[in-house]
Amino acid sequence: MAAANLRAAGGLPRIDVRNVSLRYFTLQGETQALDDISLAVAPGEFVSIIGQSGCGKSTLLSIIAGILEPSGGSVTVDGRPVTGPSPSIGYMLQQDYLYEWRSILDNALLGAQIQKRDMREARERAIHLLHKCGMGDFLHHYPRQLSGGMRQRVALARTLVTNPDVVLLDEPFSALDSQTRLAIADEVVEVLRSEGKSVVLVTHDIGEAIAMTDRVVVLSRRPGRIKSEHLMQFPSHGKRPTPFEARALPEFNTYFSTLWDELDVHVEG
Numbered sequence: 189m190a191a192a193n194l195r196a197a198g199g200l201p202r203i204d205v206r207n208v209s210l211r212y213f214t215l216q217g218e219t220q221a222l223d224d225i226s227l228a229v230a231p232g233e234f235v236s237i238i239g240q241s242g243c244g245k246s247t248l249l250s251i252i253a254g255i256l257e258p259s260g261g262s263v264t265v266d267g268r269p270v271t272g273p274s275p276s277i278g279y280m281l282q283q284d285y286l287y288e289w290r291s292i293l294d295n296a297l298l299g300a301q302i303q304k305r306d307m308r309e310a311r312e313r314a315i316h317l318l319h320k321c322g323m324g325d326f327l328h329h330y331p332r333q334l335s336g337g338m339r340q341r342v343a344l345a346r347t348l349v350t351n352p353d354v355v356l357l358d359e360p361f362s363a364l365d366s367q368t369r370l371a372i373a374d375e376v377v378e379v380l381r382s383e384g385k386s387v388v389l390v391t392h393d394i395g396e397a398i399a400m401t402d403r404v405v406v407l408s409r410r411p412g413r414i415k416s417e418h419l420m421q422f423p424s425h426g427k428r429p430t431p432f433e434a435r436a437l438p439e440f441n442t443y444f445s446t447l448w449d450e451l452d453v454h455v456e457g
């Protein structure tokens with residue numbers, strides 16, 4: 189649901205980004221990365237952010253995560269200002285950052301350990317989530333024994349062990365081959381939806397954005413502004429199609445053409 193509709197409906201957004209701008213200051217000078225971004229994400233909603241390289245997608249995610257402070261504007265999660273990293277926000281990146289010397293189960297427990305959670309409870313939840321992510325047979329393996337797709341499944345389980353309300357995904361599949369990407373997208377969406385998370389996905393892959401999320405937000409070239417927002421609506425027959433199923437539907441191609449035009453991609457040279 190778009191920000192204005194959500195507010196009009198009286199619903200409290202889970203994530204509320206208001207008039208956010210960001211300037212980077214370096215020895216080379218100033219870079220305006222984002223300008224006046226407002227975006228609301230409802231509880232349980234999946235939103236993706238696409239835009240050309242350097243338009244500020246990762247910067248926006250880092251601001252929502254509380255890792256970067258905006259130069260202007262504000263971000264709240266469930267009405268509380270984001271002033272730094274918080275247990276209610278999980279962040280999953282392109283690199284899995286698994287520790288090679290820790291078992292899969294111990295890797296999944298890392299965030300819980302850092303947050304000093306009840307480790308008995310966390311262990312139970314980690315085992316449950318690793319099973320859900322298809323990694324139940326690998327609890328006592330080590331990261332080097334796993335494929336890239338399996339490692340990302342472990343990274344997802346680790347992100348979810350501490351039960352954040354919001355999950356931020358920054359190009360989480362870009363290091364994977366295309367078949368693995370397709371397979372893992374279905375599993376990740378299934379796990380995140382069943383856990384009722386609000387999700388913001390940054391991706392370069394238009395197809396991934398269409399198939400995995402409820403709403404696609406297109407950013408303009410730098411400084412990133414919201415250029416347009418598009419609801420991804422598919423015939424549901426009682427159940428939303430999986431990302432893989434969505435790709436075979438006629439709506440997928442229509443959305444793809446619209447978003448491709450919006451991105452206004454030009455190959456240099």
Ligand SMILES: Nc1ncnc2c1ncn2[C@@H]1O[C@H](COP(=O)(O)OP(=O)(O)OP(=O)(O)O)[C@@H](O)[C@H]1O
Nearest residue numbers: 212214219221240241242243244245246247248410
């Ligand atoms: N730490 C930094 N210091 C200075 N400039 C930065 C810094 N991080 C990012 N930038 C600049 O800010 C702009 C936005 O960067 P950002 O990484 O958010 O874009 P992006 O859309 O995620 O890019 P990509 O799609 O290539 O990952 C870019 O021009 C980038 O060079």
